[in-house]
Amino acid sequence: MEYYEPLGLxxxxxxxxxxxxxxYKSQEHAEALQRLEISLRLRRGLNLILGDIGTGxxxxxxxxxxxxxxxxxxxxxxxxxxxxxxEFQFLTNIVNLFEISPLRRSTISYKNxxxxxxxxxxxxxxxxxxxxxxxxxxxxxxxxxxxxLFLNYQTPEFFLINIIILAxxxxxxxxxxxxxxxxxxAITYMLNPLNREDTETMIKFRLNQASFSRNNELFTKExxxxxxxHSKGMPxxxxxxxxxxxxxxxxxxxxxxxKDLVDNILDKxxxxx
Numbered sequence: 001m002e003y004y005e006p007l008g009l010x011x012x013x014x015x016x017x018x019x020x021x022x023x024y025k026s027q028e029h030a031e032a033l034q035r036l037e038i039s040l041r042l043r044r045g046l047n048l049i050l051g052d053i054g055t056g057x058x059x060x061x062x063x064x065x066x067x068x069x070x071x072x073x074x075x076x077x078x079x080x081x082x083x084x085x086x087e088f089q090f091l092t093n094i095v096n097l098f099e100i101s102p103l104r105r106s107t108i109s110y111k112n113x114x115x116x117x118x119x120x121x122x123x124x125x126x127x128x129x130x131x132x133x134x135x136x137x138x139x140x141x142x143x144x145x146x147x148x149l150f151l152n153y154q155t156p157e158f159f160l161i162n163i164i165i166l167a168x169x170x171x172x173x174x175x176x177x178x179x180x181x182x183x184x185x186a187i188t189y190m191l192n193p194l195n196r197e198d199t200e201t202m203i204k205f206r207l208n209q210a211s212f213s214r215n216n217e218l219f220t221k222e223x224x225x226x227x228x229x230h231s232k233g234m235p236x237x238x239x240x241x242x243x244x245x246x247x248x249x250x251x252x253x254x255x256x257x258x259k260d261l262v263d264n265i266l267d268k269x270x271x272x273x
Contacts, residue, residue, distance in 0.1 A: 010212065013242075033067075046165075081135045118160035193232055201229075219242075242257075
């Protein structure tokens with residue numbers, strides 16, 4: 001990308017899209033991914049990944065999807081936002097995701113069709129069916145009950161569907177009121193903000209992924225300190241602030257992000273608010 005070449009970069013390193021290429025695996029993220037993969041391979045059923053906005057849940061889900069899709073044994077369906085108008089619409093989405101052909105257009109028929117599909121794929125074909133749901137805090141009690149029903153479909157050795165819910169902490173009160181749902185959870189993992197060291201390592205990682213080619217550092221230590229202080233270690237906030245810093249470097253014809261530059265950006269953000 002010519003726009004960033006003066007900074008020694010071949011790509012934009014701080015996009016806020018969920019690009020697995022730029023996903024920094026902190027110790028927590030790496031452990032969560034490893035535990036998820038083991039759970040899925042053992043077909044243990046329900047998995048919860050929790051964290052505040054911007055902790056990297058969505059991108060981590062994309063990384064996991066890349067891993068699973070390399071193997072024919074996995075059948076993967078993804079719901080990016082479970083904001084549906086009714087139970088029937090929720091079921092319709094799931095049926096369409098897995099290309100299931102129900103006999104009739106009804107809630108009961110759709111549930112039976114999912115059950116038959118899971119037995120066919122999981123038992124007869126020995127496939128691992130995975131349903132990944134992002135923005136899980138938007139799941140209503142009705143949709144949680146549908147998922148609980150699907151988790152009833154199992155053999156003595158394994159679940160026929162493996163569900164991953166990526167959610168903000170708002171989901172916890174809903175789940176605690178549904179004991180029969182929580183009893184099926186194989187993994188609950190909480191993603192926390194990065195510490196100061198990981199914040200700097202993440203920034204350098206993303207620069208390297210964008211083929212950073214200069215010998216000198218692009219961010220001063222003082223600038224990194226301020227970025228961490230402002231972002232409180234939240235990966236999305238770090239990424240957005242770093243993106244603004246690079247834009248300012250280019251517009252001012254400078255080549256190093258300093259504390260005063262970060263201060264200036266933050267002052268402007270405060271003024272806008």
